[in-house]
Amino acid sequence: MPTDERIARVENVLFHRQPDLRVVLEDVTNTHNANAVLRTCDAAGVLHVDVIAPGGEPLPINKAITTRADKWLELRYHQTAAACLRDLRERGFLVAATDLGPGAVPYDAIDYTGPTAVVFGNEREGLSTAALELADARIRVPMFGMVQSLNLSVSVGIILYEAIRQRSARGWRPSNRLSPREMEEYRRKWLDPSRD
Numbered sequence: 771m772p773t774d775e776r777i778a779r780v781e782n783v784l785f786h787r788q789p790d791l792r793v794v795l796e797d798v799t800n801t802h803n804a805n806a807v808l809r810t811c812d813a814a815g816v817l818h819v820d821v822i823a824p825g826g827e828p829l830p831i832n833k834a835i836t837t838r839a840d841k842w843l844e845l846r847y848h849q850t851a852a853a854c855l856r857d858l859r860e861r862g863f864l865v866a867a868t869d870l871g872p873g874a875v876p877y878d879a880i881d882y883t884g885p886t887a888v889v890f891g892n893e894r895e896g897l898s899t900a901a902l903e904l905a906d907a908r909i910r911v912p913m914f915g916m917v918q919s920l921n922l923s924v925s926v927g928i929i930l931y932e933a934i935r936q937r938s939a940r941g942w943r944p945s946n947r948l949s950p951r952e953m954e955e956y957r958r959k960w961l962d963p964s965r966d
Contacts, residue, residue, distance in 0.1 A: 772961045780960045783842070784953055785946050787817045790885040791933055792863065793926060796822040796851055796901050797892045798829075805835035806923035807890075812839035814930035820858070820887070822848045822901075841965060851901040855889070859904070863887040867897055867905035868929070870919060874910035882933035883940050893922060 772780075793811050798804045798821075808831075811819055821829055826849055831840050848854035855865050866880055867889045889905065891897035902908065911920060911928055919925070948956065959965070 772963070777961065780957060784948060784956050784960070786815045787956075788815045788937070788947055789817045789952070790863075790947060791816055791882065791930070791937075792818045792820060792858070792887040793930070794820040794822065794854060794858075794865075794887050794889040795829075796889060796897055797824065798890070798922065799892050799894070800922070801830050801832065802835060803893060803922040804829055805832045805840075806921075807926050808836045808843060809839040810923050810927045810930065812842050814927070814934060816843070816930065818844045818846065820846045820848060820854050822851050822854050824849060842960065851898055851904060855887075855901060855904040858887045859906070861885070864907065865889060865905045866907045866909050867902050868910065868925060869897060869902060869905075869908040870910055871902075871908065874908040877909040877911050877929050878932050880907050880909060882936045886933065888926075888929055888933075890922060890926060 791814075793807065793816055795804060795807065798807075804821075808819065823829070826847060828847060829845065833840075846854075859865055863885045864880070865887050866882075868874075868877075868891065888909075889897060889901055891901065909929070911925055913919065920928070946953065
């Protein structure tokens with residue numbers, strides 16, 4: 771039986787979850803980085819993480835890296851960028867693709883206050899051409915040093931916390947973004963003792 775403290779904690783975290791702010795990972799090959807991203811997503815109040823894996827295999831979870839953040843996230847798997855990103859766009863999400871190319875704008879130049887899915891590619895090649903073509907915007911974190919890019923989980927953290935900053939400035943946090951039905955479903959799921 772969950773304690774009153776545990777129930778209050780779960781309800782507070784659910785109250786802060788943002789189902790309209792998503793992270794999409796395409797073909798991420800470094801599982802350490804992917805697991806660190808999951809931890810960052812949970813910390814930033816993200817609920818949904820979409821994983822594009824051409825082989826369809828689930829992301830291997832390392833509990834030591836995620837600190838079990840994966841338990842509090844909804845992971846969806848897709849075979850192709852097109853299947854994932856077209857679905858998100860049809861549901862009204864702005865798709866912002868991270869890119870180091872010349873057409874990318876600074877990450878803080880776009881509006882994250884509406885439904886937004888931020889797409890991150892693998893550590894070596896970045897995003898596929900298909901993912902970039904399906905994006906509504908291309909964004910980058912400006913670099914001022916000799917290296918060309920940041921670690922994946924660092925980039926995710928920077929962009930997610932910019933989204934939180936923008937949403938907070940509009941007075942949107944904290945505010946329950948889950949429907950009463952979703953709130954009850956997640957509450958029941960998260961308080962299930964068999965999840966521990």
